[in-house]
Amino acid sequence: MNTLAVVGSQWGDEGKGKIVDLLAADADVVVRFQGGNNAAHTLVVNGEKFILRLVPAGALHQSKTCVIGNGTVVDPIALLAEIDGLKRRGHLRDNSLLKLSNDAHMVMPYHRAIDRAREDLLGKSAIGTTGFGIGPAYEDKMARVGLRFDDLTDFNSFREKLERNIRDKNAYLKTILKAKPVAGAEIVEQMRAARGRLRRYLCDTSAFLQQAIAGGKRVLFEGAHGVMLDIDHGTYPFVTSSNCSASAVFSGAGIAPGSLDGVLGISKAYTTRVGSGPFPTEISGRLADAMREEGSEFGSATGRPRRIGWFDGVLTRHAIRLNGMWGIALTKLDVLTGIDPVKICVGYQLRGKRIDQLPPSRQMLGKVRPVYESLPGWQERIDHARSLQDLPVNARRYLERLQEFCGVRLAMVGVGASREATIILEHPFLALKSTPARRLSGSRSGKVIGPPTA
Ligand code: GDP
Ligand code: IMO
Ligand code: MG
DSSP states (O other), X not given: OOEEEEEESSSSOSSHHHHHHHHHTTOSEEEEOXXXXXXOEEEEETTEEEEESSSOXXXXXXXXXXXXXXXXXXXXXXHHHHHHHHHHTTOOOOGGGEEEETTOEEOOHHHHHHHHHHHHHHGGGOOOXXXXXXXXXXXXXXXXXXXXXXXXXXXXXXXXXXXXXHHHHHHIIIIISOOOOOOHHHHHHHHHHHHHHHHTTEEOHHHHHHHHHHTTOOEEEEOOSOGGGOTTTSXXXXXXXXXXXXXXXXXXXXXXXXXXXXXXXXXXXXXXXXXXXXOTTEEOSHHHHHHHHHTTOBOTTTOOBOEEEOEEHHHHHHHHHHHTOSEEEEEOGGGGTTOSSEEEEEEEEETTEEESSOOSSGGGGGTOEXXXXXXXXXXXXXXXXXXXXXXXXXXXXXXXXXXXXXXXXXXXXXXXXXXXXXXESSOGGGSTTOOSOOOOSSOOOOOOOSOOOO
16 A cells, blocks of 8 residues: 555554654655644654654654644644754754645644643543643634634734734633733744744645655555544543544545545554543553553653553454554553453443443443453563564464454554564555555565454
C-alpha cells in the first residue's frame, strides 16, 4: 500500500509516534490531520528522546516532507518553539520540508485560558484536559469565528478579527468563568512577530497531498490521541474535541475517500488512559504502580501519571471495526515481562448479563465489569527480540490469543522504546495494493502469525 493511516486504538499514548517514525523511513510524506499539541508522541532514536506535539513524526528522517493538515488546530507559538527545538538538534533544516495548511485553525492564549478556567470550575467533574486550549479552538472553528493561518496574509484584517475575539473571550472569561482576562496587546504583538516565520511554511496542503498521492508517493497519516477519545465514537464527554478515527483523514488532510489504502491500529499490550472517564479494565495497587514505573506511564504532554489496565479486547475489536483496520501494531509487550498471570478482557458483564461488544450507550461503559482470560506470564527480558522466535513461548501464546480474539493481523510488536526494538511481522508498505515494488530501508522480515481474519 502507498497511503496508510496510523491511529490509536485505545485512549491515546499507544506508541503511535514510535511506529510512525519507524514507518516514515519508507514513506515520502508524513501528515498530521487532526488534534493539536494535546498530542505528545515520543520517539527514541539513537538513544536520544524526542517529544513531538505538532510536527509529524517524519521529522527525524532528513528528506521526508512533514505536513500539518487543515484538520489540526495549531498553537503558532508552540509550533515555532517545537521547530526551534528540532532545528537546534540538527533536524528540520530544510524549511521546504515542513508544510502547514493555510486552513488550519490557530489556538490562541484565550483558548488555553478558557480551557483551564472551565476545568477549574468543574472541579471533581473535570474532563482532565491537557489545558492546551484544544476544545475551545475547535469550538471557534465550528462557530466560524476561528482564526486560520490564511488570515495572516493581511495582518490588518487579522488584527481586527483577533481583537474582536479577544474582547469577546475576555468578557466571557471575566463574567462567566470568573477568570483573569488575557493581555490583548501582547498577543497581537506576539502574532506580528510570529507571522514572518510562519508564512514560509504555509501552503494548500490538500492540493500538495492530492498531487503526491497521484504521483505514487508513499504518504503516512499520523493520527493523534485514540479511538476512545474520538469526539463521536469515544467515551463522550471524556474525549478530545476532534475525530481521531481514520475517517478524519479525508476531511482533515483534504484527500478523497478511496485514496487511503489501509489503516494500521496501534495498541498497547495493556491499556492506559490519562484524564477522567470510564475505563473498564483499570487496575490499581502494586501491580498498576509497577506497570506504570516499568512502562514510564507518565503523560508526555502534562507529566500526569497514566491510569493502568489490562488489554481490553472488546474495545480493540470496536476500534478495528470502526476503522477497518488492516492490522495492529502491538506496543510495549516488554512491559508485561515478570507479570504472572497476564490478562485479556474478552467480554463484559452488564447488569448480570454477558456482553461481547461495547454497550450501546457509552455511558454504560462505566457500569460494566470485565470478564478476563488469564494466560501464563514470562520472566525473560524480551527487548532484544527481533522475531517471534526470539520470544518466550508464553509471550507468543499471549500474542496468538490476542490476535485470535481481535480477529486481525498482528503486523508489528514493540519490545522497547527505541526505533529498532520492534518485531516486524508484516510491513504495511509491502502489503495490499502495493504498486511499485520499492525497496524498504533496512531488511526486515518475519513470519505473519496466522491468516488475517478481519
Ligand atoms: P503516542 O502518543 O501514541 O505516540 O505515545 P506516547 O509517546 O505518548 O507514549 C508511548 C510511550 O511508550 C513513549 O514513552 C514511547 O517511547 C514508549 N514506547 C513505545 N513503544 C514502546 C515499546 O514497545 N516498549 C516500551 N517499553 N516503550 C515503548
Ligand atoms: P496522544 O496523541 C492521551 C485526553 C486528555 C483528556 C481528554 C481531553 O499523545 O496519544 P484535550 O486537551 O484534548 O481537550 O483533553 O483527552 N487526551 C489524550 N490522552 N494521549 C493523547 O494524545 C491525548 N490527547 C488528549 O488527557 O482526558
Ligand atoms: Mg502521547
